Amino acid sequence: MNKFDIKTTDKETLKKWFHLMTLGRAIDEKAPAYLLQSLGWSYHAPYAGHDGIQLAMGQVFRKNMDFMFPYYRDMLTVLSAGLTAEEIILNGLSKATDPASGGRHMSNHFAKPEWNIQNVSSATGNHDLHAVGVARAMVYYGHKGVVITSHGEASTSEGYVYEAINGASKEQLPVIFVIQDNGYGISVPKKDQTANRKVAANFTGFKNLKIIYCNGKDVFDSMNAMTEAHEYAVRTHCPVIVHANCVRIGSHSNSDKHVLYRDEEELSYVKAADPLHKFHRLLIRYNRFTEEELVKIQEESKKELSAAHKKAIAAPDPDPSTVFDFVMPEPYKAEKYPDGTHQKEGEKVNLVTAINETLKAEFRYNPDTFLWGQDVANKEKGGVFNVTKGMQQEFGISRVFNAPIAEDFIVGTANGMSRFDPKIRIVIEGAEFADYFWPAIEQYVECTHDYWRSNGQFVPNVTLRLASGGYIGGGIYHSQNLEGALSTLPGARIVYPSFADDAAGLLRTSMRSKGFTLFLEPKALYNSLDAACVVPDDFEVPFGKARIRRSGSDLTIITYGNTTHLCLKVAERLANDKVANCEVIDLRSLIPLDKETIFESVKKTSKVLIVHEDKVFSGFGAELAATIGTELFQHLDAPIQRVGSVFTPVGFHPVLEKAILPDADRIYKAASDLLAY
Structure with missing residues (x-):
C-alpha cells in the first residue's frame, strides 16, 4: 500500500518538498552563471x-x-538529505x-563524509562496489542501516556495476541501487547500451534481489518506491x-550540446515532462x-539562494601550499624494532611461513581485521601458494572468505568496508598472481x-597482497612485476621484501x-632457503627504511625482491675474485623511499648499479637513476x-625465461x- 499521495500527505511535508525542489532547481539553473563569470x-x-x-x-x-554514494547529478538528492545551499x-x-x-575534487x-554521504569518483558507477563493502560491514557489526548508491542507466554497462549487484545478491547485503534512467549516457541512447528497454531487467535472474520500478519524475511514486526499498533492505538485509x-531536460553537462543529437520533438517532450512543474500543478x-x-x-527559496x-x-579558495597534505597518512611507528633489524638467534622459517604466521598473529591482535581474495579459504587450501592456510579455520568464515573471480570487486569492496569504521583493517589477495590484477587497476586508483581527494576525511585501511615476479617458469601471466607501473600513482605505499623477516615486519x-x-x-622465494631466516615475535619493519645487506666501498648495488639474492651472490663472487668490495642495499620499501641510506652509500662508493627483476625500460630503477643523477651527480x-628484464613479455619455455629475466652472470658483467670504467 502506498504511503504517500497528493491527498493524504500532510501540508508541512508537502511544503518542505516544494521548498527543496524549488531551491534545488534555482541552484541548478544558477550554476552555469558561475562559469560564465569565471567564478x-x-x-x-x-x-x-x-x-x-x-x-x-x-x-x-x-x-x-x-550511507549514501551520490553521483555527479545528485544535487537535489544531497540537498534533500540535508546539505545546505551554501x-x-x-x-x-x-x-x-x-x-x-x-x-x-x-x-x-x-x-x-561526517554524515556518511560519501565522496565518490568521477568514474561513474564504480562507487557501487564501495557501497557493497560498507553493507558487508553493516551486516557483520549488526548495524541497522542501509546503503544507497546512485547513478544513471548507462553506468550499468560497466562491469563493476554487475560485480557489485552480483556480490550484494550473493552475500545478501542491504544495498539500494538507484538507477536514474534518463535515456542517455551523455549522447549515447539507451538502445546502444542494452537490449532491454529497462536496464534493471538485465538483473531479473539474480537471487535475493528485489527490483522496484517507479516514475522518477513523480514525487509520490518515487517516495513510495524508495520507502518500500528502504524498509525491505532494513528488514531482509537483501x-x-x-x-x-x-527525463533529462538539459544537456548531459555544460560541455555537451544536446541539440546535436536530440530533435525538437524530443526536446519539447522533456520540457513538458518537467517534474517540478507537474508537482506545482498537482x-x-x-x-x-x-x-x-x-x-x-x-x-523564500530565492532569498535562501541569495x-x-x-x-x-566570500569563502576562501584552497591554499596551494596544502597540495602535499593528505597524500598518505602517518604510518604505524615501529617500537620494538625501530630500524627494522634484529640480532635474535633461533630457528629459520621460510618466507611463506613468515607471512602466514604474521597474518594469524595480527588477526589475533586486532579482531577488526578481515581477509578475502580468490581461492584463499577453501577447506585446507589457503591460496595457490598456501599463504593463508589455516586462517579460516581459526578466525571463521565471516573474517576470512573467498571472493568471486572479480579483481575489481575484491579491491572495491575492501575500500568500501573500510569506510564503515576507521578501526577496520583489511588484507586482500588482489589476484592469484600479480599478472591478473590489471582488471582492478580502476579501483586501485581510487x-x-x-x-587526498576527500581532503583527509577518508583513507582506505587496506593491505593489498600480490604474488609477484618470475623465476618459476610461469610465462606471461604468472611472471610479471607491477611496481614500475603502479609507483607512478601517488597515495600508495609499495613494499617488496626479499627475506622472511622483512616480509613479516613489513606486513x-x-x-x-x-x-x-x-x-x-x-613468489619464487616463498620456500627458498636463501630467503629463510630467523623471524622474531612481533618483528616490525618501518616503511621507508632500506637495509644494507652487505657493506662495501667500491660499488653500490641497489636492489629488492628476487634480485636481492642474485646481487648478494654476485657481490660475494666479486669479492672472492678480488675485483671489488660491493655494498648491496635491499630497498624493502619503494614508496616511501629511503634516500638517506642510498645517498650515503653513493657518496662513499661513487658508482651505482641498480638491479631489479622488472623491465629496465620504464622500470622503477629509472626513477632511482634519475634521482641519484639529479641530486648526487657531483659524487658519481x-x-x-x-x-633488469629485457623489454619483452616473459616467455614460458625455460630458455626464453632465462634470456629475458636478469641472472647472476648478467649482473656480474654489468658490475665488472x-x-x-
Missing part, C-alpha cells in the same frame, strides 16, 4: 528531470545511520570550505534495485496550496587518491597502519647502470664493466 563550477551536470527520485532518495536517507555552492565553486573535498561531486524512469489542482502560497515558497551565494563567494606495519599499502611478495665517477 567556478566548470563542471555541472543538471539534474532537472530527475526531481522526484532525487527528492525521495534524500528524504529516506537517515543521517549517520545510512554547502552545495561551496562545492560548485571549489572553495576551501567545501565539505566534500575542500576544492580538491571536481565540482558537482557532492559529499558530506539488495534492491530502484529503477526510476526520468498542489494547485488538489487544493493543497494556493498559487500565492507557492509563490511565497519560491520567493544568502548562500553571498557566503560562498584507493590511491581517496585520502605487520602495513596491517597496523592507516592507509593503503601494496605488498608485493616474490661513472654513469649509473641498470640491470662499471668497476672498470
